[in-house]
Amino acid sequence: MKPSLVKPSLVAALERIVGPRWIRHRRAELKTYTMDGLPTRESFPGLVVMPASSAEIRDILRLLHLVGVPFVARGAGTGLSGGAVADPDAVLIALTRMNRILTVDPVLRRAVLQPGVVNARLSEAVAPLGLHYVPDPSSQAACTVGGNVAENAGGPHCLKYGVTTNHIVQLEVVLPDASVVQLGSLQGDPWGPDLVGLFVGSEGMFGIVTEITVRLEPVPPSVRTMLADFPTVRGASEAVSGVIAAGIVPAALEMMDRACVAAVEASIYAAGYPTDAAAVLLVELDGQPDAVDGEAATVESILRQAGARQVRSATSPADRARLWQGRKKAFGAMGRIAPDLAVQDAVVPRSALPDVMDRIEEIRTRHRLSISNVFHAGDGNLHPNISFDRRDPDVTHRVHLACREIMAACVAAGGSITGEHGVGSDKIDYMPWIFDPETLGAMRAVRCAFDPAERSNPGKVVPLHACREWRAAPGVR
Ligand SMILES: Cc1cc2nc3c(=O)[nH]c(=O)nc-3n(C[C@H](O)[C@H](O)[C@H](O)COP(=O)(O)OP(=O)(O)OC[C@H]3O[C@@H](n4cnc5c(N)ncnc54)[C@H](O)[C@@H]3O)c2cc1C
Numbered sequence: 001m002k003p004s005l006v007k008p009s010l011v012a013a014l015e016r017i018v019g020p021r022w023i024r025h026r027r028a029e030l031k032t033y034t035m036d037g038l039p040t041r042e043s044f045p046g047l048v049v050m051p052a053s054s055a056e057i058r059d060i061l062r063l064l065h066l067v068g069v070p071f072v073a074r075g076a077g078t079g080l081s082g083g084a085v086a087d088p089d090a091v092l093i094a095l096t097r098m099n100r101i102l103t104v105d106p107v108l109r110r111a112v113l114q115p116g117v118v119n120a121r122l123s124e125a126v127a128p129l130g131l132h133y134v135p136d137p138s139s140q141a142a143c144t145v146g147g148n149v150a151e152n153a154g155g156p157h158c159l160k161y162g163v164t165t166n167h168i169v170q171l172e173v174v175l176p177d178a179s180v181v182q183l184g185s186l187q188g189d190p191w192g193p194d195l196v197g198l199f200v201g202s203e204g205m206f207g208i209v210t211e212i213t214v215r216l217e218p219v220p221p222s223v224r225t226m227l228a229d230f231p232t233v234r235g236a237s238e239a240v241s242g243v244i245a246a247g248i249v250p251a252a253l254e255m256m257d258r259a260c261v262a263a264v265e266a267s268i269y270a271a272g273y274p275t276d277a278a279a280v281l282l283v284e285l286d287g288q289p290d291a292v293d294g295e296a297a298t299v300e301s302i303l304r305q306a307g308a309r310q311v312r313s314a315t316s317p318a319d320r321a322r323l324w325q326g327r328k329k330a331f332g333a334m335g336r337i338a339p340d341l342a343v344q345d346a347v348v349p350r351s352a353l354p355d356v357m358d359r360i361e362e363i364r365t366r367h368r369l370s371i372s373n374v375f376h377a378g379d380g381n382l383h384p385n386i387s388f389d390r391r392d393p394d395v396t397h398r399v400h401l402a403c404r405e406i407m408a409a410c411v412a413a414g415g416s417i418t419g420e421h422g423v424g425s426d427k428i429d430y431m432p433w434i435f436d437p438e439t440l441g442a443m444r445a446v447r448c449a450f451d452p453a454e455r456s457n458p459g460k461v462v463p464l465h466a467c468r469e470w471r472a473a474p475g476v477r
Contacts, residue, residue, distance in 0.1 A: 033048050036082060043394055149168060338387035431462065
């Protein structure tokens with residue numbers, strides 16, 4: 001066994017920076033950090049350090065630069081692609097102590113925050129000002145804005161308003177050599193290349209974001225949330241295309257299939273969804289009251305033409321919150337089905353949704369698995385979720401096969417291997433399915449501009465194999 005790079009002298013030096021209370025290095029303590037939200041990747045980090053400030057992060061990275069030790073940033077660990085998992089030679093830098101909103105400017109509609117602020121806390125904090133932070137991943141009660149920046153997170157309301165990258169103004173970043181850079185500009189678009197856009201979605205490969213300036217948006221004056229139930233998944237999929245084709249961009253357009261509805265309705269998150277429907281759509285419209293009323297009438301008639309049996313609108317804010325709770329806690333509700341849940345994430349053109357859904361059903365049946373689908377249908381962003389028990393090697397093997405086949409089917413339909421959960425370590429082998437060697441080489445060169453020694457979140461996103469080894473999987477273009 002090769003000796004670990006994480007030596008007792010490094011532990012002592014890190015203790016001097018953050019204090020002994022904020023280091024974890026015993027095996028039992030490290031167990032908590034061996035996984036993120038993906039149950040199929042597990043690794044013990046060398047140690048965990050919990051800084052309280054940008055200055056401490058700079059000191060930690062300076063030390064790790066001197067001794068040549070790799071590191072991985074971690075927010076809440078809700079990531080679904082194995083991105084926040086470190087191997088025993090790496091230091092995991094947990095950012096949950098950096099959870100302060102530093103300033104809020106209601107006139108400019110900006111907030112400056114530390115990376116460990118939990119997404120939902122931000123909107124709660126600015127609600128009294130009539131403002132909110134738009135990107136709302138379903139994990140928003142737990143995930144951090146720093147993790148959202150690294151993953152370019154989406155969420156139900158990103159269909160109309162855009163994903164994280166559209167809501168970030170400025171970033172303070174500590175690079176792997178411990179230099180501190182400011183990306184973007186408070187005044188507006190900066191001159192030169194869009195380095196904020198480059199950093200957002202870089203999955204921790206370029207360094208650690210230590211301060212984030214976000215855009216805040218006014219809470220819309222009127223909101224209508226509608227629930228439609230369909231006797232077929234195909235009908236619901238066609239309704240999604242129909243709404244968008246009519247020129248209406250709902251704030252959110254979400255689909256849940258029968259298995260997902262059954263899991264939600266059997267849980268404490270029960271939302272009153274019809275359990276006999278093959279699929280339900282949750283459609284939210286927002287804007288000025290007259291416009292919302294007009295769009296709601298058009299949407300309702302499109303949903304009915306596509307075969308909806310029933311279309312109902314939330315009757316009160318509490319009713320609306322209940323409809324959304326069922327959707328946002330759907331992954332949690334699936335925890336009742338089996339001990340483990342492999343949440344998949346891919347994108348397909350909206351027009352391909354019905355065929356891809358049929359293909360997923362075929363894969364599910366052939367591999368004898370339990371798959372529930374809940375997804376951002378308006379974006380064509382699919383989440384087929386496989387409930388299983390990873391203590392059973394046979395079922396785990398079939399889960400791996402099914403995940404790979406689902407991804408291949410999405411790519412073959414003209415889609416991509418991730419919509420919003422990133423590549424991480426989970427999908428790194430699929431990158432050559434969608435990018436040619438030259439493009440992957442360019443990505444690697446960009447990474448090296450920030451991190452020449454590739455010590456920041458090593459082994460994630462960009463494959464290291466020699467170009468000639470990159471091949472498309474059978475059945476994939
Ligand atoms: C139930 C559930 C529902 C979800 N729903 C959605 C959804 O609707 N939309 C969506 O997009 N995602 C969703 N996710 C996935 C996940 O919540 C997001 O990817 C989220 O952005 C991860 O945030 P985190 O704080 O947990 O980050 P982590 O999981 O801790 O880390 C994610 C990645 O970010 C890097 N990172 C973290 N902090 C920093 C930092 N400060 N600087 C640099 N790199 C950093 C890590 O190294 C890692 O690569 C869901 C997850 C769960 C469990």
